Amino acid sequence: MGAVKGLLGGYKNYKYQEQELQETGFYSFKWRNYMPDLGRFFNIDPLTEKYPLWTPYAFSGNRVIDARELEGLEPYLHYNTLDAAAENFAVQYNSTSIVLNVELGTTFYTGKTEDGKTYYSYVLPQGQINYDKNGIQIPGTSALVDLEIPEGTTKAGDGHSHAADMAGRKKNYDEDDNKMSGQDIDSARGSGDWSKRSIQYVVTPNGQLIIYDPNLDAPKGRKNGTVKTTVPIPSDPLSPTRKNKQDPTICPVCDPLIIDSNGQIVVPKVLEPANDKNNKTK
Incomplete structure (x- = not known):
């Protein structure tokens, strides 16, 4: 077993993932x-x-x-920066958010490794699909945020996706799904309680990652600004303001938890690659 006993006979061999x-x-x-x-x-x-x-x-x-x-x-995965964790959330989960037209939310947190290095990560994204009285899905149901984080870590912010771009699906649609809403900004500011302020990220259907940092010393570009990502974020093919050509075909490594208003678990879906002319989902 390769264990090494201490002077008192106890095993003090911390190896795999720093476990004894x-x-x-x-x-x-x-x-x-x-x-x-x-x-x-x-x-x-x-x-x-x-x-x-x-x-x-x-x-x-x-x-x-x-x-x-x-x-x-x-x-949980380690990221060197909060923006890197937010980018991974955006890339991994915006496809499902667009295809199912449901907002997915998560909470970011920070901690330290055994050797004292700071890392960032996020909890499994969650979403809820609601139906109207006729059994028709209500588009873009609000995401679940401020989720429970692992013991021993500190909350670093919240994030959610904005589902599909309704401007490409509904005539005379007067809302902009590709910007941070007033409610999003209010949440970042603590909804009137400054002690509850929290950095907010929004992933838009046209392929952007937007941040609002409410802290007074935050740079101007991080107050409702766009985060530059290293890879394209999946975007809605029907979005009139689409920022890239990355179709929502990326399957997340860990499926998000999506529950409908009937209490049933919804199986995540993404768009099949462009060579499928029928544009089916899987």
């Missing part, structure tokens, strides 16, 4: 024990009900290459 290797050969995560020889936990994830689309024995959300297991609970 026990005499039994198990890695002792805070909430579950991991069996490296089988490559799985032998305890059910305490957050099973939070992630109904995953097996209760999954390790790091089945993202064993780019994600870390958070104390036996859920996967």
Whole structure:
């Protein structure tokens, strides 16, 4: 097992993902024990009900290459900056948001690694689809934000997508889905309570990532400004102000949690590649 005993006989061998290797050969995560020889936990994830689309024995959300297991609970990725975490959220989830025409929300957080380095990440995005009295989906239902963050971390901001661009789908549509709304800005300012102010990101259907930083020392360009991204954000082909040609075809590595007003889980969808002339969804 390669364990190294301390002077008092206790095992002090912190190896895989900085977790302690026990005499039994198990890695002792805070909430579950991991069996490296089988490559799985032998305890059910305490957050099973939070992630109904995953097996209760999954390790790091089945993202064993780019994600870390958070104390036996859920996967999380490290980003060097808050903007980088927000960009990943935008790239990963705007396709589903556009195709299903539902706003998806998340909460960003920050923490420190064992060696003292600061990192940023975000929780699994969530959304809700509501129907009118005739059973027809209400477009762009408000996203769920201010979500619970992992223990030992600090909230860094909130973010949500703006679903599909209704200007390309509805005549005489007088709202602009491609800008931060007054409500978004008010939320960033704490809705009247300055102590609750929080950086807000909005992912627009035309392929932009917009930020509003309410802090007094924030640069002017970060107060309702556009964040420059390293890769194109999926955009709505029907948007009259589309900023790029990246179709909403990107499947997120971890599916968002979307529930409708009937309490049913909605299966995420994205657009099939452009070579499918029927433009079906999957």
